[in-house]
Amino acid sequence: QSALTQPASVSGSPGQSITISCTGTSSDVGGYNLVSWYQQNPGKAPKLIIYEINKRPSGVSNRFSGSRSGNTASLTISGLQAEDEADYYCCSYAGSSMVFGGGTKLTVL
């Protein structure tokens, strides 16, 4: 159950697009179509924004999109807005368990 690898921080200006990577192994990210992404604002509970690699829950902006290539999943946020500044976590099924990434702090410049 080793944690997935995410960059500690990313930044972008309003209107730009950013991508957050999430690297695992063939036993988690690369082995199942069960990667999800969460947005967490300070002092708040996480919020599901992407599940099953690229599906958006109802109510989540279509500026958020997910993808996967091999053992690396990615979250792309297009048209960055100030309200997107938050921590983002990826998560994957890992065979009878779930494993999170270490989290990425997104700063909107």
Place this chain on the structure above:
Amino acid sequence: QVPLVESGGGVVQPGGSRRLSCAASAFTFSSYGMHWVRQAPGKGLEWVAFVRYDGTKQYYADSVKGRFTISRDNSKNTLYLQMNSLRAEDTAVYYCAKETQLEALDAFEIWGQGTMVTVSS
């Protein structure tokens, strides 16, 4: 109506026990798997445990296996986490979360507000 409300957090001594509860509403509790996820102060998220919709199967993170027990009472729409042999490294905010699926581990669709557990003498 807040879908998930945790309770039971507090300060407990190392080696002690604590039981957390999570009251569910606004969805059919008995139709979904449920998780516990924790977050140590200033740290990232860590999955703790999962229980199937009917309570007949549980999965645990290696870090809590043999010490924590997840269970549910569908007649009371309540999820539990019994924590024994607590250690300082168990100090965290504990969230309960609704799974998107009946019995598979997929994603955490709805989260509670969390309850803080501090293990300290």
